[in-house]
Amino acid sequence: MSLREVLASDGVVFTGEVGPPKGIACDELWEEAEDFRGKVAAVNVTDNQSSVMRLSCLAVCIKLKQMGLEPVLQMVCRDRNRLALQSDLLGAALWGIENILALTGEHIALGHPPQAKGVHDLDSVQLLQAIEGLAQGKDVGGNRLDGAWKKVKLPRPTDGSKPKKTFKYEGPVSQNCPSFFPGAVVTPCADPLEPQIIKLEKKVEAGAKFIQTQAVYDARQLEKFVKAAEHIGVPILAGLVMLKNARMAQFMNENVAGVSVPDAIIKELDSAAKEDRKKVSAEIAARLMREMAGMCKGFHLMPLGWSECAVQAMEAADLR
Numbered sequence: 001m002s003l004r005e006v007l008a009s010d011g012v013v014f015t016g017e018v019g020p021p022k023g024i025a026c027d028e029l030w031e032e033a034e035d036f037r038g039k040v041a042a043v044n045v046t047d048n049q050s051s052v053m054r055l056s057c058l059a060v061c062i063k064l065k066q067m068g069l070e071p072v073l074q075m076v077c078r079d080r081n082r083l084a085l086q087s088d089l090l091g092a093a094l095w096g097i098e099n100i101l102a103l104t105g106e107h108i109a110l111g112h113p114p115q116a117k118g119v120h121d122l123d124s125v126q127l128l129q130a131i132e133g134l135a136q137g138k139d140v141g142g143n144r145l146d147g148a149w150k151k152v153k154l155p156r157p158t159d160g161s162k163p164k165k166t167f168k169y170e171g172p173v174s175q176n177c178p179s180f181f182p183g184a185v186v187t188p189c190a191d192p193l194e195p196q197i198i199k200l201e202k203k204v205e206a207g208a209k210f211i212q213t214q215a216v217y218d219a220r221q222l223e224k225f226v227k228a229a230e231h232i233g234v235p236i237l238a239g240l241v242m243l244k245n246a247r248m249a250q251f252m253n254e255n256v257a258g259v260s261v262p263d264a265i266i267k268e269l270d271s272a273a274k275e276d277r278k279k280v281s282a283e284i285a286a287r288l289m290r291e292m293a294g295m296c297k298g299f300h301l302m303p304l305g306w307s308e309c310a311v312q313a314m315e316a317a318d319l320r
Helices: 003-008 027-035 057-066 082-094 124-135 194-205 219-228 246-255 263-270 274-292 307-317
Strands: 013-018 042-045 071-076 099-103 150-153 167-170 181-186 210-215 236-241 298-302
Touching: 003 013, 013 027, 013 307, 027 057, 027 307, 042 057, 057 071, 057 082, 071 082, 082 124, 099 124, 124 181, 124 194, 181 194, 194 219, 210 298, 219 274, 236 274, 246 263, 263 274, 274 298, 274 307, 298 307
Parallel strands: 013 042, 013 298, 042 071, 071 099, 099 181, 181 210, 210 236, 236 298
Antiparallel strands: 150 167
16 A cells, blocks of 8 residues: 555554665665564655765665565755756656655765755745645646646637637646655644644645654653644654664754653663663653554654664554
8 A cells, every 4th residue: 555545544553664775785775674564654765865975765775676665765955056956856756756755965065075056946935836746747947747747729710710729738638647646744842832843834835745744752842743734734754763772862852853762761762781772762652652642643753773672662652
């Protein structure tokens, strides 16, 4: 089943995530993707994550599609102008990749090489509008896509006068237009929350059909966000980054805007023996998912290389 179909069905939905390497050695990447087989509805592929040059996310999505997995192509506005973004979207559609997650992208200063320059020709809302436009057979400039509109010859005037137009366009022709299922992101623990809700409303108005959130580790904060966004009307998947140790959790608190890992979880991670860290991380994620179940449609797990641990968390949560 497609992600579109799964999100429209009953039950809790899980999605996973993999990050392309900085190179073409992909054995570990394919193993991580295989860990998710039969466990998640779709697998996100990050786009130059952390502003670091990596293997093309579109190329990885094509490979996952060939492997029989359902990919979600992440697209950041940081690295491409509107020409390149639309070109890659059409390329994705050609390969049957429909799920697109529109993102602004981390600031270029956070990554490397330091000489890189951010583009930001479009923002995430405008990218969603571009996706919707392509699905209707037109680019962001309003120009028709080749073959997307039927050219119909007009009859000659009966009075013998010269016609102003000899043909018209009818359409769009659906089979010649790309098909997309676009999504967007939101930070549910942001303070203040209202700007996030306003931006989310704009994203849904622009065409977002599902939402994946930034990492959230407090059920009360998620509940507050869900209540504020209950009028949005699209499925929300709460995000969880698999926490590898206390130092990582503290780093996220200090450096990732809108993410707050409670002190109790940090202490739990800190007290875990090195050989038990994956087990404890899975237990924390499973517990959080059980606490948050019913508040959202499901969960988006970001394992950062710990795909097996993420699968263990889903199984331990026992929400199916």
